[in-house]
Amino acid sequence: MKKIFSLLLCLVLLLGSLPAAWAEETTELFPSSVTDTVYNDSTLADLTVESVVYQDGKENIISCGIYPAFSSTQTEGIIDVAYGAEEVRITAQPSGDKATLEINGIPASAGVATAVYGRDLAVGDNLIPIKVTAESGSQLTYTLHVKRVSGEYTLPQTPQAYQASEYAAYARRLASGDLNLALKKDGTVIAWGYNADGGCNVPAGLDNVTAVAASNRHSLALKQDGTVVAWGGRNGESNVPDGLSDVVDISAGQYFSAALTKNGRVVVWGQPIIDYGQCDVPAGLNEAGDVVDIECGTRHMLALKADGTVVAWGDNYVGQCNVPVGLDHVVAIATHTNYSMALKADGTLVIWGTDSNGVEFENIHLQYVKAIAVGSNYVAALKWDGSLAVWGNQYGENVDLGVPLELDREVLAISSGSDCLLALNEDGTVTAWGDNTYGQCDVPQGLNLFADDPTPYSGPSPNIPQTPAAYAASDYVQAAAKVISLGGGHAILNMDGTVKVCDPKNYHGRADVPAGLNNVKSIKVTTYFIMALQQDGTVVFWGDNRDGACDLPEGLSNVKAIDAYSQYCLALKEDGTVVAWGGNYNGECDVPENLGGVKAIAAGSSHCLALKEDGTVAAWGNNDYGQCDVPAGLTDVARIFTCGDCSVALKNDGTVVAWGNNDCGQRDVPPGLSNVVDICVNDTSCIALRGNGTVVVWGNNSCGNRNVPVGLHDVAAVCAGGLAVKADGTIVVWGAYTDYAEELAAEKNVLTITDYTIIYRDGTLKYFGGGPYNEEINQMLEGLNVLSGHYFAVDKVELLDSSGQSITSVAGQGGYRINANIANNYCAPQDGLVIMQVRIGDGATAAGGGQVLECVGLAGEIPVDGKAVSIDFTMPDSLSGQAYVDVFVWDGWDTMVPRANPSQNLSFTVTEQ
Numbered sequence: 032m033k034k035i036f037s038l039l040l041c042l043v044l045l046l047g048s049l050p051a052a053w054a055e056e057t058t059e060l061f062p063s064s065v066t067d068t069v070y071n072d073s074t075l076a077d078l079t080v081e082s083v084v085y086q087d088g089k090e091n092i093i094s095c096g097i098y099p100a101f102s103s104t105q106t107e108g109i110i111d112v113a114y115g116a117e118e119v120r121i122t123a124q125p126s127g128d129k130a131t132l133e134i135n136g137i138p139a140s141a142g143v144a145t146a147v148y149g150r151d152l153a154v155g156d157n158l159i160p161i162k163v164t165a166e167s168g169s170q171l172t173y174t175l176h177v178k179r180v181s182g183e184y185t186l187p188q189t190p191q192a193y194q195a196s197e198y199a200a201y202a203r204r205l206a207s208g209d210l211n212l213a214l215k216k217d218g219t220v221i222a223w224g225y226n227a228d229g230g231c232n233v234p235a236g237l238d239n240v241t242a243v244a245a246s247n248r249h250s251l252a253l254k255q256d257g258t259v260v261a262w263g264g265r266n267g268e269s270n271v272p273d274g275l276s277d278v279v280d281i282s283a284g285q286y287f288s289a290a291l292t293k294n295g296r297v298v299v300w301g302q303p304i305i306d307y308g309q310c311d312v313p314a315g316l317n318e319a320g321d322v323v324d325i326e327c328g329t330r331h332m333l334a335l336k337a338d339g340t341v342v343a344w345g346d347n348y349v350g351q352c353n354v355p356v357g358l359d360h361v362v363a364i365a366t367h368t369n370y371s372m373a374l375k376a377d378g379t380l381v382i383w384g385t386d387s388n389g390v391e392f393e394n395i396h397l398q399y400v401k402a403i404a405v406g407s408n409y410v411a412a413l414k415w416d417g418s419l420a421v422w423g424n425q426y427g428e429n430v431d432l433g434v435p436l437e438l439d440r441e442v443l444a445i446s447s448g449s450d451c452l453l454a455l456n457e458d459g460t461v462t463a464w465g466d467n468t469y470g471q472c473d474v475p476q477g478l479n480l481f482a483d484d485p486t487p488y489s490g491p492s493p494n495i496p497q498t499p500a501a502y503a504a505s506d507y508v509q510a511a512a513k514v515i516s517l518g519g520g521h522a523i524l525n526m527d528g529t530v531k532v533c534d535p536k537n538y539h540g541r542a543d544v545p546a547g548l549n550n551v552k553s554i555k556v557t558t559y560f561i562m563a564l565q566q567d568g569t570v571v572f573w574g575d576n577r578d579g580a581c582d583l584p585e586g587l588s589n590v591k592a593i594d595a596y597s598q599y600c601l602a603l604k605e606d607g608t609v610v611a612w613g614g615n616y617n618g619e620c621d622v623p624e625n626l627g628g629v630k631a632i633a634a635g636s637s638h639c640l641a642l643k644e645d646g647t648v649a650a651w652g653n654n655d656y657g658q659c660d661v662p663a664g665l666t667d668v669a670r671i672f673t674c675g676d677c678s679v680a681l682k683n684d685g686t687v688v689a690w691g692n693n694d695c696g697q698r699d700v701p702p703g704l705s706n707v708v709d710i711c712v713n714d715t716s717c718i719a720l721r722g723n724g725t726v727v728v729w730g731n732n733s734c735g736n737r738n739v740p741v742g743l744h745d746v747a748a749v750c751a752g753g754l755a756v757k758a759d760g761t762i763v764v765w766g767a768y769t770d771y772a773e774e775l776a777a778e779k780n781v782l783t784i785t786d787y788t789i790i791y792r793d794g795t796l797k798y799f800g801g802g803p804y805n806e807e808i809n810q811m812l813e814g815l816n817v818l819s820g821h822y823f824a825v826d827k828v829e830l831l832d833s834s835g836q837s838i839t840s841v842a843g844q845g846g847y848r849i850n851a852n853i854a855n856n857y858c859a860p861q862d863g864l865v866i867m868q869v870r871i872g873d874g875a876t877a878a879g880g881g882q883v884l885e886c887v888g889l890a891g892e893i894p895v896d897g898k899a900v901s902i903d904f905t906m907p908d909s910l911s912g913q914a915y916v917d918v919f920v921w922d923g924w925d926t927m928v929p930r931a932n933p934s935q936n937l938s939f940t941v942t943e944q
Contacts, residue, residue, distance in 0.1 A: 201444035223735030230263030284327030309345030417441025477741025580613030635673030658691030794818030
């Protein structure tokens with residue numbers, strides 16, 4: 032008895048703690064006994080609703096499905112009633128025997144129907160309150176949304192008519208798996224979400240598409256000419272049968288694909304890991320030639336015939352192929368893993384299948400449905416008014432995917448993934464709800480399926496270097512090269528020429544920076560070691576000397592550039608020759624004989640590139656994908672990149688050439704791409720920044736990396752994976768970085784981003800990648816600066832007379848002017864302190880020494896287009912000889928941190944009077 036009492040008490044406490052956000056007023060007390068529980072119980076035990084329609088003079092009573100399914104704690108629900116309903120009968124049963132009821136403001140009896148007259152209901156939403164008052168006086172109000180169906184609601188009455196309707200036409204524009212597809216107005220396809228097997232890598236040039244389909248790993252597109260294009264997958268599901276044509280419908284399952292031809296025949300292909308017969312079209316089905324619609328489940332299939340009946344085959348482990356006996360008048364079908372569903376001509380639903388425990392799916396008996404979708408553990412219904420009903424069960428928990436009861440826009444079509452739901456809205460936008468593990472809910476910014484793509488941007492260009500060579504020399508590139516991820520840590524080349532490493536686990540000893548290491552001008556990091564190039568042309572290593580990668584070749588000196596990958600190294604010498612050493616598994620160390628005149632090198636995963644002074648490219652190493660087959664006639668190259676097993680060249684004219692592996696489309700440079708000033712690459716994709724501040728991406732579309740936000744421009748720097756820094760120092764995020772969008776949206780004064788690290792315009796750093804070492808990495812970054820004082824530059828220093836004419840000498844006691852042009856590579860106006868001094872006398876040289884005649888500082892804002900700074904001097908009497916001019920740019924008198932290389936190139940003669 033005590034146990035029963037304890038269980039009841041726990042239940043009461045649980046109910047007492049449930050939220051009542053939808054309740055108008057609640058005064059429940061914490062119960063102290065079973066008697067108190069009944070005394071204070073203001074919940075409903077049961078609620079049923081019926082509508083009454085008169086047909087042929089007779090009363091026709093229709094049971095109304097309530098969504099969400101009624102429970103004592105669900106205080107808000109929706110029902111739909113016919114336009115011609117004469118009345119709605121609401122029957123409520125309080126949990127407490129002595130509780131009282133009010134329905135629509137009128138006292139009601141428990142268990143007795145209360146009528147709400149249909150003629151009093153407006154088309155659309157009508158709120159009917161149901162108030163329960165416990166014996167104690169505590170109250171709880173349930174809200175019933177009674178929606179009177181518009182008289183315009185009609186559903187196509189045959190499968191053929193439904194497939195020809197706008198319902199089916201809109202649905203063909205969406206496809207959801209763990210990856211998502213959408214068909215744009217111009218007949219092209221956009222994809223995002225899970226991309227492990229390339230299902231999001233829409234083939235280059237794909238157009239004239241009329242329908243899309245997707246599973247969790249591969250994608251299909253039906254073209255206007257009746258042919259099918261497939262991509263992604265790994266088990267033959269993308270191997271479209273030769274000669275397949277006249278296709279009118281497509282569907283994708285796990286490791287298999289299906290097409291329906293215009294003569295009503297079903298074609299299925301693929302090589303499922305486990306064969307449940309899903310590719311075996313039932314005997315006689317194709318002979319009849321009367322299939323109107325097909326839907327692939329995970330390992331089974333449904334076919335809807337012209338007579339409104341359904342055929343199923345394949346995996347039937349939980350009854351997903353057990354089509355109910357007598358099912359007919361079906362106009363649409365949907366299925367996924369465990370469940371199958373049919374939409375009947377009267378707007379009702381039939382559902383079959385069970386979960387893995389044998390529990391049948393709950394049918395809440397909706398009416399007036401116009402489209403359906405089925406996920407792994409849920410079903411979705413698009414109702415007459417463009418609203419959605421979503422319900423299901425997983426591990427005993429209700430599945431609703433977070434879809435609001437009330438939407439802000441009418442929905443035209445839906446598509447279901449495993450645990451994600453897509454909706455095409457009436458304004459052409461797309462909304463996604465549910466699991467976002469793979470970014471499948473990150474709908475591309477600006478996507479609208481009814482709108483034309485914007486015309487190419489033709490506005491002003493941001494103030495960034497306008498040639499590849501100039502951009503490569505800018506702080507955007509130079510600063511990013513000093514920040515390198517170690518995977519769980521970072522290596523930073525500080526402005527003072529020292530190297531700082533944060534590697535909490537010190538993998539392979541990479542955190543053991545040699546004592547006293549300084550004067551470093553570049554670093555390279557691999558899995559096993561770190562390589563540093565010093566100003567004097569020497570190379571220093573530390574870490575794991577696997578395959579002798581850290582064993583410097585004897586006599587190596589005069590090195591001007593380095594690169595490395597995994598277990599091998601490259602060094603470019605001042606004389607234009609290349610030296611390679613370490614693991615030579617793919618011939619990476621077999622530098623071509625007589626290779627000389629090299630000005631840049633790039634080490635790839637298994638091949639190497641060298642850019643020569645004459646603008647040509649040499650390549651060596653693994654050539655399995657043609658990555659070493661430099662295109663004939665390739666010249667005028669400004670920069671080179673290795674993108675996995677693909678090679679990329681950026682030419683001086685801003686065009687791009689790629690060759691080698693194309694498994695992710697990394698070789699598919701968009702036609703007509705020009706005016707490119709920078710490219711960032713990873714192993715499978717490329718992101719290009721154009722001089723006009725627009726961005727173009729190609730290659731691997733993992734997480735929607737290729738889906739550049741519509742209309743993006745005024746960009747000053749990019750980062751592979753989906754990041755753009757605008758000229759105003761703010762950040763735009765898409766693709767792989769979407770999880771950090773909120774954090775990055777607040778950032779300002781950003782120069783560029785690399786390896787999850789923000790580089791601010793003052794050269795300071797911030798890591799945002801999360802993980803267990805986030806705080807430790809940021810502590811290491813404090814006080815570091817990667818700009819090395821070079822975001823300003825002293826471009827030209829002149830000696831002028833008082834009239835502004837250029838002169839080469841100054842007479843004693845004569846007046847003269849020093850004029851310097853200060854360039855701003857900072858991308859925004861910034862304060863600077865320009866210092867000018869004149870030296871003369873014994874020991875004076877261009878580098879320093881002698882007597883300082885005068886030193887003047889001029890502080891002020893230097894705009895993005897630079898500034899001319901002039902300071903007037905008067906030469907003292909009785910001096911002659913050679914005078915030297917120094918021009919410095921500092922950040923201010925208080926700290927005097929250099930922000931430009933000093934200019935000491937100007938000297939002049941002082942003549943005696």
